[in-house]
Amino acid sequence: IGDDDGGRLHFLDGRSIDDFRSTLAVGAALLDDRHLKFAAGNPSPELLWLLGPKGLGDFESLDPVRPFDKVKAFAESGFYSIRDSWERNATFLLVDCGPHGFLNGGHAHADALSIVMSVNGVPIFVDSGTCSYTADIDARNYFRSTAAHNCLNVNGQSSSIPAGPFGWKATANAKRLEWKADGPEVVFRGTHDGFERFGVGYEREIRFSDSGETQTIDKIKTGTSNSFEVNFILSPGVIVTSHDGMSVLIRTKDGNRDLLRIDTKLTEERECTGWQIKAAKISPRYGSLVETTKLVLNVRSESDFEIVNNLIPVKN
Numbered sequence: 001i002g003d004d005d006g007g008r009l010h011f012l013d014g015r016s017i018d019d020f021r022s023t024l025a026v027g028a029a030l031l032d033d034r035h036l037k038f039a040a041g042n043p044s045p046e047l048l049w050l051l052g053p054k055g056l057g058d059f060e061s062l063d064p065v066r067p068f069d070k071v072k073a074f075a076e077s078g079f080y081s082i083r084d085s086w087e088r089n090a091t092f093l094l095v096d097c098g099p100h101g102f103l104n105g106g107h108a109h110a111d112a113l114s115i116v117m118s119v120n121g122v123p124i125f126v127d128s129g130t131c132s133y134t135a136d137i138d139a140r141n142y143f144r145s146t147a148a149h150n151c152l153n154v155n156g157q158s159s160s161i162p163a164g165p166f167g168w169k170a171t172a173n174a175k176r177l178e179w180k181a182d183g184p185e186v187v188f189r190g191t192h193d194g195f196e197r198f199g200v201g202y203e204r205e206i207r208f209s210d211s212g213e214t215q216t217i218d219k220i221k222t223g224t225s226n227s228f229e230v231n232f233i234l235s236p237g238v239i240v241t242s243h244d245g246m247s248v249l250i251r252t253k254d255g256n257r258d259l260l261r262i263d264t265k266l267t268e269e270r271e272c273t274g275w276q277i278k279a280a281k282i283s284p285r286y287g288s289l290v291e292t293t294k295l296v297l298n299v300r301s302e303s304d305f306e307i308v309n310n311l312i313p314v315k316n
Helices: 021-031 034-040 045-061 137-143
Strands: 071-074 079-083 092-096 115-119 122-125 152-154 168-170 174-180 185-192 200-209 214-222 226-233 238-244 247-252 258-266 271-282 290-301 305-313
Touching (some): 021 045, 079 185, 092 200, 122 238, 152 200, 214 226, 238 271, 238 290, 258 271
Antiparallel strands (some): 079 092, 092 115, 115 122, 152 226, 174 185, 185 200, 200 214, 214 305, 238 247, 258 305, 271 290
16 A cells, blocks of 8 residues: 555554544544544544544534445545445455556555455454665565565566665556446456566456455466465464465464455466465554564466465354
């Protein structure tokens, strides 16, 4: 999704940095928006600090209304938001298929066609964050690399190539091919040209059913031998408890709930490692690092094939 350095001199309430309900509450009061009030829930200290007693009164006078739309395409920015409900235990998916970044893309990441996903209200596949701008150039380059996002890289290389902390030598051009959201299954297809330098054509298709079951299909066209790697960056709040080659079971870290099963297959027989569990770090806020794990699948191929991941929520 790109850089995030917090952007605040002072936090006006004690909520987690990834809890945006305070911002939604302010928006609800300013815009007289009952859908935003539904998502925001209760008023927050930030609302009172920014808008005063009148803003608090405006917020409390609104009757919350559950949003009707569960699927939304933000075509200009290239974000595609999909959920199965507006309950707290919803399954949620966000797809990134937009421009590389504003102007020179100084705050962009090499994350074309990446996803983030929550299941039963619990974050599963997460964005790695930003960590640092100029203090640590190695960290800067890693956290904006393709390998730090939930997408595919080729020969260990990113879809876009950095040049300094706020520049790029080459950038992937992402394009939406299909968006179908008027039936029981949401279908997204997108492509980018970031791997053409390896003679590789790439397309990602995502299918999301009413039940929350999701299928990602990475379609690869190549006539030369290359190494293809799919990464899923896991939230620190979950663990892998069952691992059998092409199948994985993910649970809450306390072990109380199964959350998601991943069943993977290749459409053609290829040299494949199966899913590997590797140590990783994410930066949930600028300047901080948290240990987690990531799932890595590596395939070598010299001809066309597809990687099909069935992401199946475990209903509790």
